[in-house]
Amino acid sequence: MKRLPATLIVPLAVLSLALAWVLTLGEKMRWLHEFDARNEEIALHAQSLLSVNPRTSSDAVNGSIARFDALKKVRSSRGLIHLALCLGDQAAESTTGLNGWQRLCERSKTSRRDETLEVGNLLARMNASGWKDSRGRDWQLLVFQDQGGLSAETRAAFLRNWLGLVFFLALSTAILIGQARNWILTYALSLYRALRQKAAGRIPLLPVTHELPLSRSVEQLTAKILRLPVALQAPPAPVAQIQPSEPPADADLLRLDELTRGRRMIVIANREPYIHNRRDGGIEVQRPASGLVTALEPVLRHSGGLWVAHGSGSADAETSDEHGMIGVPPGLPSYQLKRIWLSQREEQGYYYGFANEGLWPLCHLAHQSPHFRLQDWQEYRRVNARFASEIPEDWLDERSLLLVQDYHFALVPRLLKDRRGVGKISLFWHIPWPTAEKFRICPWAEELLHGMLGAGLIGFHTLTHCRNFLESCERLLEARVDRENLCVTYRGHETKVRAFPIGIDTTPVRKLDEREIGELKTRYGVGNIPFIAVGVDRLDYTKGLLERVAGVERFLEKYPRYRGEFSWIQIASPSRTTIPAYQDLSLQLEHAIQRVNDRFGDASLGYLPIRLLARHHDWEEIRWFYQMGQVALVTPLHDGMNLVAKEYVWCQSEERGSLVLSRFAGASQELTDALLVNPYSAEEIADSLDQAFSMTESERIRRMRAMKEKIARHSAFSWANDLIQATLESSPEAAPSTLPGVRIRTGT
Ligand code: ADQ
Secondary structure (H helix, E strand, O other), X not given: OOXXXXXXXXXXXXXXXXXXXXXXXXXXXXXXXXXXHHHHHHHHHHHHHHOOOOOOHHHHHHHHHXXXXXXXXXXXXXXXXXXXXXXXXXXXXXXXXXOOOHHHHHOOOOOOEEEEEEEOOEEEEEEEEEEEOOOOOEEEEEEEEEOHHHHXXXXXXXXXXXXXXXXXXHHHHHHHHHHHHHHHHHHHHHHXXXXXHHHOOOOOOOOOOOOOOOHHHHHHHHHHHOOOOOOOOOOXXXXXXXXXXXXXXXXXXXXXXXXXXXXXXXXEOOOOOOEEEEEOOEEEEEOOOOHHHHHHHHHHHHHOOEEEEEOOOOOHHHHOOOOOEEEEOOOOOOEEEEEEOOOHHHHHHHHHHHHHXXXXXXXXXXXXXXXXXXXXXXXXXXXXXXXXXHOOHHHOOOOOXXXXXXXXXXXXXXXXXHHOOOOEEEEEOOOOOOOHHHHOOOOOHHHHHHHHOOOOEEEEOOHHHHHHHHHHHHHHOOOEEEOOOOEEEEOOEEEEEEEOOOOOOOOOOOOOOHHHHHHHHHHOOOOOOOEEXXXXXXXXXXXXXXXHHHHHHHHHHHOHHHOOOEEEEEEEEOOOOOOHHHHHHHHHHHHHHHHHHHHHOEHHHOEOOEEEEOOOOOHHHHHHHHHHOOEEEEOOOOEOOOHHHHHHHHHOOOOOOEEEEEOOEHHHHOOOOOEEEOOOOHHHHHHHHHHHHHOOHHHHHHHHHHHHHHHHHOOHHHHHHHHHXXXXXOOOOOOOOOOOXXXXXXXX
């Protein structure tokens, strides 16, 4: 550590001396009090001996004095040096060697007195206590204890206190200085980034000032320098704070900075990253349970930009400006959110109807029939057109980077392309892409492909989905498909098709110790259960929850030694609750769980093998929750990727945790060290659970380590970087088409 300046040392020295003096004084008072208490004890004992039943007055005097002789032996007690007896004002008797004490008899006779005085060449603590005998005469007993060692002890105590304080103050000052330096460095770094963003023409991320002294003034000054409003359009009503996580590895950030320099990044997604809801008279902010938000939000938070989404919260309108714009994250805005308001009819048709009752089951192998209704399709087209046209003009130019997200906006790439001069467009499809055979079930399959191929790049999680998409283009459109180089040329415009396996935010997560895990288990009502499995999903039929219950039932049936010793706790965030298939799932799940709990639970012990917590949880809760489970059950019937599997592994310490993962989740292609299962097979789920619980520690560690390494290599940031880079490298705007256009039909 560098040398501390004298301006710091002098006040520290004075402060430590003063504190040491006060502390020592306190100790000295305590010691004196101990002396007095001991003396009082001796005096009481002596008094009881001296006041024994005198018959005559002279008896009483002589008897007391005689007994006093016997008492002198008490002097052998530790520290006691002299005793003296007074009758009235007169000295009566004393132990030998005590001189000049007679004057002490003249003082008050019946009350107690304590004082420190010199006896010969000794320093003594004297305590006097008096009493009346049966004839009404006053007696006093003077007890003298050696107080000689006290000064030495006081000096030693002072030195000890002082040294202790110097050490403590020096350490805490060093920590404070270190911390302050950290704050300043962090601040300087974020200021530097903000300036770079500003230079690049993006809305900059304002530096974090809330931890600095004079934070508001610093923030205002920074905003002034950068010519920005302070706390961009922060919501007026009180909101719950959401802690943004720490930034990820610098290499990824630098690459992101490079790629986005001088560009405006615009994300178009159905789900907004922050939802404001009215609750209990206040406003609450929620981060939705969405894989897309999990992956993309940290990217925008770092780089700035615009997120365009459906404003679905009950307090969204009152927290945004007249254009639906609001700076987010709340309290520390670093990018803009533009909320698009949908009517009930639009939401019903576009979101619940076409996207979630049509495309969602179409793209997933979950044996749920897709429903395609003309009215839903019309709303889908209308809402896609609104999103494409409502992106503010001043955000669009040739250098903008438009990242369209998911199956809600298949038509947006083409519509944006038609606006011209809007920059590079990509579409990332977060869910699987079915075979061409299945895809053509959709009555508007060609129109969807036509819309999608307006993008220069289309991304999927896996190569299988890319190939399925190419096959669909080949069979349904008049397009040239290059299977080797993975691209489609349609109406003279080339679209690249690539696999980008999505990742998670790989900021290190604090690991709980055994005691904390114990407390957590108690909170979830499984304090005395040794084997815990956890699950975290949206309540969706593709997540294989019913099949998971069947697997757990089979596990308890086949391996009876786990009965009473095992619990599976499932967090399930309600999703798309107005759709009948989701309502049915919720009911069926409750019944199935009830059946297993009735069969294997024990009401008298409060034991439930399965617990379902059907509510939204925030990220803080989820990352602790993951650590409670020795096993995670992630068994979707079909999933584009599945981020829960990655989050679970990332949150575990190496010594704990096993992942039971569906072969039909995109994640299984990367996380090959998980226990892979067919989610339809109760037998496989049961066996994997047993295997997970009985696995050797070295085996478990080997698997976890391998999975963690893969997750660390492909974080959300590296995914975004790859996607952005490929978008930038995608072909420029198409020459006018020479091929016949695809007719947008409006009926089946
Ligand atoms: P989802 O189907 O939403 O994502 P997933 O990838 O598992 O599925 O992501 C869910 C996210 O929501 C996770 O970050 C999880 O922590 C969170 N979450 C789940 N349940 C929650 C709850 N009860 N409370 C709060 N948060 C909860 C879609 C595709 C996936 C693909 C992602 C990303 O269906 O296949 O992996 O997009 O591309």
